[in-house]
Amino acid sequence: xxxxxxxxxxxxxxxxxxxxxxxxxxxxxxGLFWYQQHAGEAPTxxxxxxLDGLEEKGRFSSFLSRSKGYSYLLLKELQxxxxxxxxxxxxxxxxxxxxxxGTKLIIKP
Amino acid sequence: DAxxxxxPRNRITKTGKRIMLECSQTxxxxxxxxxxxxxxxxxQLIYYSFDVKDxxxxxxxxxYSVSRQAQAKFSLSLESAIPNQTALYFCATSDRGxxxxxxxxxxxxxxxxx
Numbered sequence: 001x002x003x004x005x006x007x008x009x010x011x012x013x014x015x016x017x018x019x020x021x022x023x024x025x026x027x028x029x030x031g032l033f034w035y036q037q038h039a040g041e042a043p044t045x046x047x048x049x050x051l052d053g054l055e056e057k058g059r060f061s062s063f064l065s066r067s068k069g070y071s072y073l074l075l076k077e078l079q080x081x082x083x084x085x086x087x088x089x090x091x092x093x094x095x096x097x098x099x100x101x102g103t104k105l106i107i108k109p
Numbered sequence: 110d111a112x113x114x115x116x117p118r119n120r121i122t123k124t125g126k127r128i129m130l131e132c133s134q135t136x137x138x139x140x141x142x143x144x145x146x147x148x149x150x151x152x153q154l155i156y157y158s159f160d161v162k163d164x165x166x167x168x169x170x171x172x173y174s175v176s177r178q179a180q181a182k183f184s185l186s187l188e189s190a191i192p193n194q195t196a197l198y199f200c201a202t203s204d205r206g207x208x209x210x211x212x213x214x215x216x217x218x219x220x221x222x223x
């Protein structure tokens with residue numbers, strides 16, 4: 001079966017760096033997405049990786065290793081507004097998105 | 110105004126009632142989706158449509174039906190609601206022309222079935 005694994009919850013301190021991991025087993029691979037979702041709100045797109053390596057976008061970076069079925073989202077200079085759930089999703093060989101359950105990130109002052 | 114609009118935003122209903130959730134978009138995207146979100150679970154795809162004449166079942170379509178009335182409108186119906194359909198429902202769109210297939214979500218419709 002297809003599976004996306006990510007930690008359920010993480011806690012970090014304002015101003016620090018946090019890395020949220022995602023491992024996947026899917027039928028084929030056509031890209032990996034990270035979305036941010038604040039409580040009670042819609043998910044919003046953060047990043048897309050289809051090739052191995054690091055994609056940097058401001059304070060957020062996303063890394064992909066296709067051979068390991070692994071990605072991480074790196075958040076630097078954490079701010080209180082970064083408190084949210086972070087959703088990992090993989091597009092399989094049929095171009096269908098398979099979603100992880102999300103990682104709830106709690107930022108403490 | 111939001112590019113992807115869902116109505117109603119909140120609805121409480123009783124078991125056995127018919128419910129319709131509506132979605133409209135001004136993004137001009139061909140592709141529209143209905144997802145369900147439950148606590149502790151990933152988003153689950155209910156139905157998707159790549160154009161007005163194309164409707165496809167997702168992974169959890171049982172108990173649901175959809176209608177694509179126009180490119181901009183995609184409705185989700187629960188013919189006879191049951192309590193385990195209590196969830197947060199999201200409509201989303203994507204642009205066929207974009208390489209990433211990024212999804213744009215509506216604000217969500219919270220449905221409670223008593």
